[in-house]
Amino acid sequence: MSRGPDDGRQRPQIRAAPSGRDVRLPPGTRRVLHLDVDAFLASVEEVLHPELRGKPLVIGGLPSERNLVMTSSYAAREFGIRPGMRLAEAARLCPHAVFRRGDAQAANRLREETAKVLLRHSPTVEISSIDDFFVDLTGSTRLFGDAFETGARIREEVRREVGLPLTVGLATNKTLARLAGKLAKPAGVAEVLPGHERAFLSRLPVTELCGVGHTTSALLERFAIRTIGDLTLPSREVLFATFGRLGLVLHERARGRDEEPVEATCAEAEGGSLVHRPPRSIRRDSTFEPEAARREAVEAMLCYLVERASYKLRSHGLICCSVEVRVTYVDTRAPSLRRAEGSGGGRLKRRAALEEPTDSTDALWQHSKALLLSLPRRRALTKRVGLSLLNLKPSGGWQGHLFDEGGEAQRTSHADRHRRLDAALDSLRARHGFGRILRGGSAPLGEDHDLGEDGFGLRTPSLNQ
Numbered sequence: 297m298s299r300g301p302d303d304g305r306q307r308p309q310i311r312a313a314p315s316g317r318d319v320r321l322p323p324g325t326r327r328v329l330h331l332d333v334d335a336f337l338a339s340v341e342e343v344l345h346p347e348l349r350g351k352p353l354v355i356g357g358l359p360s361e362r363n364l365v366m367t368s369s370y371a372a373r374e375f376g377i378r379p380g381m382r383l384a385e386a387a388r389l390c391p392h393a394v395f396r397r398g399d400a401q402a403a404n405r406l407r408e409e410t411a412k413v414l415l416r417h418s419p420t421v422e423i424s425s426i427d428d429f430f431v432d433l434t435g436s437t438r439l440f441g442d443a444f445e446t447g448a449r450i451r452e453e454v455r456r457e458v459g460l461p462l463t464v465g466l467a468t469n470k471t472l473a474r475l476a477g478k479l480a481k482p483a484g485v486a487e488v489l490p491g492h493e494r495a496f497l498s499r500l501p502v503t504e505l506c507g508v509g510h511t512t513s514a515l516l517e518r519f520a521i522r523t524i525g526d527l528t529l530p531s532r533e534v535l536f537a538t539f540g541r542l543g544l545v546l547h548e549r550a551r552g553r554d555e556e557p558v559e560a561t562c563a564e565a566e567g568g569s570l571v572h573r574p575p576r577s578i579r580r581d582s583t584f585e586p587e588a589a590r591r592e593a594v595e596a597m598l599c600y601l602v603e604r605a606s607y608k609l610r611s612h613g614l615i616c617c618s619v620e621v622r623v624t625y626v627d628t629r630a631p632s633l634r635r636a637e638g639s640g641g642g643r644l645k646r647r648a649a650l651e652e653p654t655d656s657t658d659a660l661w662q663h664s665k666a667l668l669l670s671l672p673r674r675r676a677l678t679k680r681v682g683l684s685l686l687n688l689k690p691s692g693g694w695q696g697h698l699f700d701e702g703g704e705a706q707r708t709s710h711a712d713r714h715r716r717l718d719a720a721l722d723s724l725r726a727r728h729g730f731g732r733i734l735r736g737g738s739a740p741l742g743e744d745h746d747l748g749e750d751g752f753g754l755r756t757p758s759l760n761q
Contacts, residue, residue, distance in 0.1 A: 316442035325490055327443035328558060329431040330465040330473035331450065333410070334482040336427035337398045338369040340406055343459035344399065352377070352393035359387035359395055363585045366398060370482055401750055408570045409458045411562050417450060420560045423572075430470055432558035448485050468493065469554035471506055478504070493552025498525035505549055507542060515539075524550050574612040578605045578685040587626055587677035592740060594623070594678050595665065599737035600752060601683045602664050606657040607730065609685055610722060615655045617687035620647040621667040624680035642679070644671050647686070655691055657721075658714040661737065 318327065333339060337355040342348050352372035357363040365386050368377045375390035386393065407426060414421045417440060420432035431450075433443045440446045447464040454462050465477025467488040475497075480486035488496045497505075502524050503513050515538070521527055527550040535543030548554065561573045580601040588594050598621065609616060625642030646667045654660065664683055724733050729749035738752075745752040 316437075316445065318437045318442045318444075321437075321490060324434070326468045327433040327436070328467060328470055328473045329433060329443065329447050329450070330428065330467075330470065330477045331410075331414070331431065331447075331454075332428040332463045332465075332477050332481075333407075334461045334463055335367050335369050336460075337367045337403060338372075339460050340399060340403045341396050342369070343406060344402055348394060352390050354383070354386050354390075354393050354395045355398045357383055357395065357397050359383050361585075364583075397753065406458055406460060410454055410460060410462075411570055412564055412568070413454050413457060414450065415562070415564050417446060419563070420558050422558050422561050428474075430473070430558045444485065444487050447487075451483070451485060469552075470556055470558065471549050471554040472496070472552060474506065475500070475504060494528075497550065497552055498523065498528075500524045502527055505546065507545055507549065512539065512542070512546075572612075574614055574690075575608075575688065577688060578608050578616075579682065580605045580684075581622070581680060581682035583680045584678060587679050589677055593744070594681055595668065596738050596740040597681050598664055598668055598683060599661055599735065600741055601681070602661045603657055603735060603738060604730070604751070605683055605685050606655060606660050606718070607722060607725065609688070610655050610691075610718065612688075613691050614688045615653040615691045616650065616660065616685040617653045617689065618647060618649045618685075619660060619663050619667060620645060620684040620686060621664050621671070622680070622682035622684075623668070623671055623678060624682075625674040625676040626679050627676070642674060642676060644674075646671055647684075649687075653689065655718075656711060656714050657718055657735070659711065660685070 318325075338353045341353060341355065350371060351369070352375060353369040354365055354372055354377060355368065356366040361383060363383050365377060365379050365381045365383060367379050368386070372386070372390060372393055375393070377386045377389055377393070383395065387395070403426070407423070411421060411423060411429065414429055414431050418431050418433055418436060422430040424430055433440070433446055436446070437443070440449075443466055447466050451462045451464050454460055461483045463477050463481045463483055464485040465473040465475065465480060465488075466486070467473040467476050468490050472488045472493055476486040476488050500523060502508055502516055502521055505524055505527070508516070516522075516527070519530075521530075527546060530538075532544065532547045535547050537543070539546065559573075563571050563573075565571045582597055582601060584593070584597070588597075622643070622645040625644070627642040648663065648667060650659075650663060668681075721733060729751075731747050731749050731751040734747075741747075741752050747753075
């Protein structure tokens with residue numbers, strides 16, 4: 297690949313006559329990249345503070361706090377520190393480790409910068425989660441050369457321009473590309489060659505297959521299915537009878553087949569800003585550390601999650617048709633009872649369709665609170681609460697009313713006032729930060745959570761969104 301002037305960005309140039317292996321593949325052969333940022337939150341801190349590179353770094357809080365490790369650098373993992381471990385235990389394993397809380401603003405900014413680098417190589421870039429991406433390179437051989445070379449080049453460009461380390465997996469579909477990336481960690485590039493999918497999968501543990509969780513793997517173990525190759529032995533009908541629709545998905549994935557396309561979830565607009573595709577659903581969750589004993593704390597957290605989710609909903613010009621609320625209690629039962637009743641444990645959820653689709657924070661909060669109150673109460677501490685806004689569709693705007701004469705008109709006028717309030721709050725938050733103004737329902741969170749410009753510091757995998 298030729299290079300232009302050294303302006304800090306590597307510009308892709310057309311190759312006249314690629315001679316690599318990909319040019320001999322059948323036309324239309326899918327070439328899918330999976331890119332995963334290694335120890336994402338720890339890597340973000342190393343970009344912000346280069347003096348931390350190579351040191352044991354733990355993200356999640358200070359050792360004195362009753363929190364869990366969100367992620368750790370590979371230098372810290374050499375001492376046995378793993379995500380989900382208590383911070384105090386991590387400090388015991390590695391007393392000289394550096395402990396940080398993480399920077400949500402910087403993490404989101406670096407993720408978007410990484411996406412911009414990927415968009416230089418393909419218009420089909422899917423931001424799968426906060427730290428991994430899919431890129432469809434199908435049909436780009438004459439422009440960029442072999443997909444393996446392109447993946448290695450992207451890895452180097454992101455390292456040089458953004459500062460984040462990437463692991464790259466390459467295959468003919470998303471499932472195999474993700475599995476290949478797992479084998480290449482950290483900071484490597486791995487490819488499953490077209491036509492060798494079954495051979496690659498046959499000896500891998502069945503737990504490596506996407507969709508096989510603890511419950512499914514335990515059931516498969518009862519049938520002596522321990523590898524992905526073993527999973528190809530039962531018929532499609534048997535898997536469907538046992539696992540339902542999931543069984544059909546596992547039947548295909550165990551054979552190296554996955555037709556799920558890479559969906560373009562972002563694009564670069566004029567001026568260099570990143571434009572995201574409207575989501576199909578919006579999910580927000582937060583974990584209590586320590587676990588919450590008061591119902592008021594759970595309601596305050598749910599109210600705050602509704603505020604964040606509805607703000608995101610309106611930013612995409614969408615309205616919500618259904619709401620789901622989830623609560624996870626600390627399960628103090630004996631392990632034998634947990635196995636007997638399944639893995640649901642203390643996890644409860646309830647979903648309901650709205651009588652009228654809405655993007656109003658007040659309306660969504662009233663529906664969410666009603667769902668929370670309808671869930672069975674447990675005499676146990678609350679570990680986690682979550683919210684999902686489902687069945688989203690574009691908003692057609694709303695019609696105000698001239699008069700306020702009781703009955704339906706009065707209720708509509710009440711909704712109008714809350715819509716105007718939402719518009720005012722959205723404008724203020726866009727200028728000054730989400731945490732600069734909050735509703736009274738979420739104010740009690742200030743007793744246990746730090747409030748910054750971007751909002752409360754929550755224990756959530758997606759950071760503050």
